Amino acid sequence: MEYVSLGKTGLKISRLSLGSWLTFGKQIGDNDAEDLMRIAYDNGINFFDNAEIYSRGMSEEVMGKILTKLGWSRDSYIVSSKVFFGNGGQLPTQKGLNRKHVFEACHQALKRLQVDYLDLYLCHRPDKATPIEETVWAMHHLIAQGKVLYWGTSEWSAQEIMEAHMFARQNHLIGPVVEQPEYNLFTREKVENEFSQLYKTVGLGTTIWSPLASGILSGKYNDSFPDSTRLGMEGLEWLKDKNFTEDRVLKSRQLNSLADDLGLSLPVLSIAWCLKNPTVSTVILGASKTSQLSENLKAISAQELLTTEVMERIELIMGNKPRKPDY
Ligand code: NDP
Numbered sequence: 305m306e307y308v309s310l311g312k313t314g315l316k317i318s319r320l321s322l323g324s325w326l327t328f329g330k331q332i333g334d335n336d337a338e339d340l341m342r343i344a345y346d347n348g349i350n351f352f353d354n355a356e357i358y359s360r361g362m363s364e365e366v367m368g369k370i371l372t373k374l375g376w377s378r379d380s381y382i383v384s385s386k387v388f389f390g391n392g393g394q395l396p397t398q399k400g401l402n403r404k405h406v407f408e409a410c411h412q413a414l415k416r417l418q419v420d421y422l423d424l425y426l427c428h429r430p431d432k433a434t435p436i437e438e439t440v441w442a443m444h445h446l447i448a449q450g451k452v453l454y455w456g457t458s459e460w461s462a463q464e465i466m467e468a469h470m471f472a473r474q475n476h477l478i479g480p481v482v483e484q485p486e487y488n489l490f491t492r493e494k495v496e497n498e499f500s501q502l503y504k505t506v507g508l509g510t511t512i513w514s515p516l517a518s519g520i521l522s523g524k525y526n527d528s529f530p531d532s533t534r535l536g537m538e539g540l541e542w543l544k545d546k547n548f549t550e551d552r553v554l555k556s557r558q559l560n561s562l563a564d565d566l567g568l569s570l571p572v573l574s575i576a577w578c579l580k581n582p583t584v585s586t587v588i589l590g591a592s593k594t595s596q597l598s599e600n601l602k603a604i605s606a607q608e609l610l611t612t613e614v615m616e617r618i619e620l621i622m623g624n625k626p627r628k629p630d631y
Contacts, residue, residue: 322353344589345374345380354417387413455481458485483502488514490624509585523556579603
């Protein structure tokens with residue numbers, strides 16, 4: 305495993321990490337979740353990603369039970385939660401980035417995860433109904449109280465992140481240090497273009513999600529639609545519509561033959577491609593089976609096969625390199 309500093313912080317995070325969206329507390333049983341965490345940890349993964357909304361709190365409960373059962377030393381891993389969507393409650397006070405929900409959601413996450421503090425606490429989406437100042441104060445206070453160590457954002461715009469920073473700086477508060485954006489061979493604009501100044505100015509770290517575009521980049525949708533996979537799950541038609549498109553499948557077939565030439569599987573090539581970007585601090589893996597995780601872990605060593613020439617061949621296939629501004 306490789307470790308890097310998360311942005312400009314001193315926190316050393318593993319370049320591959322494990323997330324629990326749609327799997328823990330939903331698609332897979334608790335024993336399978338435990339096996340995944342054990343394999344991840346034994347292979348040097350030190351970051352486990354979670355959120356209040358994942359399986360409406362169940363994902364954090366499952367992870368909390370596993371953390372307690374496995375008894376890993378608290379100083380050996382990083383665990384996150386994310387706030388905004390709530391955990392299923394429909395009342396007006398049960399979601400958002402207002403001080404009340406941020407405070408209560410943090411306490412609920414600590415309880416479910418059975419930990420005394422969260423290493424990372426992320427604002428899962430921007431909240432147009434709450435002033436950014438209120439959220440910065442709420443996060444600062446949680447850090448001052450020792451309940452959170454670092455805070456960040458997910459799917460915020462560069463401008464929103466910068467606003468939070470400016471307010472924090474002007475008021476001597478602790479600002480966000482990390483953003484969690486989608487990043488994969490199909491979705492590149494934010495990470496490669498929009499945030500490019502933030503890496504320099506504020507030292508933004510990134511924990512990127514959906515490196516396989518929910519499984520399309522595993523190649524298993526290339527020839528037919530397989531049974532029992534994420535994109536066939538009830539209620540996830542929106543995710544299937546987003547990812548299972550003719551263009552994506554076509555590109556994935558072309559990438560597959562390039563991966564074959566290199567002696568790699570397509571998921572390993574796709575994850576290694578994310579790792580090649582130095583502005584990516586960690587790639588959060590998702591897996592419904594231990595065999596998937598074991599395969600995907602090979603991406604660390606596969607990076608050396610992605611030479612300049614191979615990266616150019618990938619660009620030729622994708623044809624979607626974000627255009628940088630001329631200034
Ligand atoms: P991926 O895009 O890598 O999708 C993971 C899924 O793809 C697996 O659950 C599995 O689904 C399939 N898969 C993975 N590896 C293989 C393989 N080798 N062969 C075949 N199929 C494979 O990542 P996720 O979308 O799961 O995102 C990762 C994490 O990022 C999440 O768990 C979460 O922590 C975070 N996240 C954050 C978001 C945010 O808004 N901040 C949003 C989404 C995710 P299956 O077997 O069911 O087909």
